[in-house]
Amino acid sequence: MSETNAESDRVEVVFSSEEIANRIDAIATQIAEQKLDRLLVIAILKGSFVFAADLIRALYKVGLQPEVDFISLSSYRKGTKSSGKVEILRDIEMDVKGRNVLLVDDILESGRTLAFAKDLVTARGAQKVLTCVLLNKPVERAVQVEADFAAFECPNVFVVGYGMDLAHRFRELPFVGHLQNRS
Numbered sequence: 001m002s003e004t005n006a007e008s009d010r011v012e013v014v015f016s017s018e019e020i021a022n023r024i025d026a027i028a029t030q031i032a033e034q035k036l037d038r039l040l041v042i043a044i045l046k047g048s049f050v051f052a053a054d055l056i057r058a059l060y061k062v063g064l065q066p067e068v069d070f071i072s073l074s075s076y077r078k079g080t081k082s083s084g085k086v087e088i089l090r091d092i093e094m095d096v097k098g099r100n101v102l103l104v105d106d107i108l109e110s111g112r113t114l115a116f117a118k119d120l121v122t123a124r125g126a127q128k129v130l131t132c133v134l135l136n137k138p139v140e141r142a143v144q145v146e147a148d149f150a151a152f153e154c155p156n157v158f159v160v161g162y163g164m165d166l167a168h169r170f171r172e173l174p175f176v177g178h179l180q181n182r183s
């Protein structure tokens with residue numbers, strides 16, 4: 001199931017580089033409107049690293065100077081299915097107490113990952129916690145959580161590229177794509 005071969009590698013573009021860049025600029029403007037002082041951006045690795053890199057530079061363009069940290073979370077994903085348990089693989093280094101935090105993730109699907117991260121930084125005393133995702137999948141949430149900012153509504157298919165992988169592949173694609181022979 002998680003194996004890929006040459007024939008399965010045809011990737012259809014779902015969101016192009018240009019569409020992504022435009023949406024990120026729009027979201028950066030919305031974030032700037034929130035007037036959050038000492039903003040700390042926390043990217044949820046690995047999937048959000050490309051999105052977060054582009055987002056922080058878009059934030060710079062609208063006049064913000066965010067600090068940046070990372071957390072690596074795993075939802076025990078095997079192939080394309082999530083098992084439901086979230087584990088911290090690498091924790092945030094910075095103290096979030098009293099900070100305005102923007103959590104950045106690639107996809108909001110069951111909600112478990114984002115809810116876990118939100119609960120964690122809230123429990124550690126963050127002043128305000130906002131969430132930003134590249135893609136919002138229109139599925140029933142296992143945990144009630146919605147993103148404050150979402151670049152796109154995503155078709156309910158498995159997507160890769162722009163940081164997102166299937167079995168460690170395809171992260172380098174500059175667009176969000178769908179592997180044509182997979183649901």
Ligand code: IMP
Pocket residue numbers: 047075082105106107108109110111112113114157158159160164165
């Ligand atoms: P959730 O915890 O179910 O909301 O899942 C969110 C996480 O699952 C995201 O951070 C992604 O890493 C991963 N994920 C969900 N759907 C996809 C997909 O279509 N492609 C790649 N990763 C996905």
Ligand code: MG
Pocket residue numbers: 044045046047048105106107113
């Ligand atoms: Mg992820």
